């Protein structure tokens with residue numbers, strides 16, 4: 001598998017995976033897909049009447065190799081709505097080409113998904129952000145994409161979408177407004193931000209000089225995922241909303257002993273899991289429901 005071809009991305013392969021999942025889904029007909037970021041697999045635990053399908057069973061799915069990513073799909077209901085939840089995602093740094101990272105989104109398209117909520121763990125670059133903040137993604141800078149790593153490389157399959165998809169509307173404006181309103185209803189204003197997500201390849205965290213560059217370029221948070229999923233989803237017409245959990249401070253000063261590690265990322269995710277779940281499940285205490293807007 002190389003990143004300069006998409007030989008495995010054939011419509012036929014996507015269809016085989018989708019047909020396999022349809023045979024497992026029972027009466028669940030999800031229009032909403034949820035992707036759990038590092039340490040946020042708990043989002044899948046709130047799904048009711050779970051039907052669990054391991055990635056290892058699904059044709060053409062690869063393994064999720066990162067701690068905090070379970071490697072299974074969960075079908076069922078959240079707040080009475082049918083959903084499918086990816087407990088674990090694929091990252092470029094795991095050695096997968098872009099089309100492999102985006103593959104589950106094309107499968108989601110074929111099983112009927114119309115909207116995806118992607119979550120991730122990210123480092124806070126914006127000096128006003130605190131560890132534990134949520135950042136609703138309003139835009140991204142894809143350093144991987146700009147450098148030529150993209151799920152859309154190679155021949156375009158026009159049955160999914162156009163050769164040159166726009167990305168200025170990647171993160172759905174109406175859904176973002178509703179999501180923020182929902183957060184506000186829940187009393188989350190103090191830690192709800194929005195901003196620009198910078199996607200870097202990883203797996204090393206950034207140097208101080210790199211982070212200063214990202215800050216200058218308008219980045220608010222740094223992470224190693226999500227944009228390949230977003231690009232694949234938007235290419236095939238799935239609406240996207242995405243939320244980062246700021247799991248750690250990005251270190252922008254030389255004169256410090258602070259550092260960052262994946263255990264800290266997982267710890268913060270664990271500490272904030274409950275609020276993230278409440279936001280995603282549209283707690284009854286919120287007057288605003290962001291999920292149903294385009295998905296009745």
Ligand SMILES: O=P(O)(O)O[C@@H]1C[C@H](O)[C@@H](CO)O1
Pocket residue numbers: 036037038039066089091119120121122202223224225226261262265
């Ligand atoms: O899958 P996400 O983007 O939530 O995971 C982040 C990025 C790396 O995989 C890892 C680094 O700690 O967390």
Ligand SMILES: Nc1nc2[nH]cnc2c(=O)[nH]1
Pocket residue numbers: 121122123124200202204205206222223224247248249250260265
């Ligand atoms: N690139 C990057 N990804 C992260 N994921 C969680 N924290 C970080 C971070 O500080 N940098």
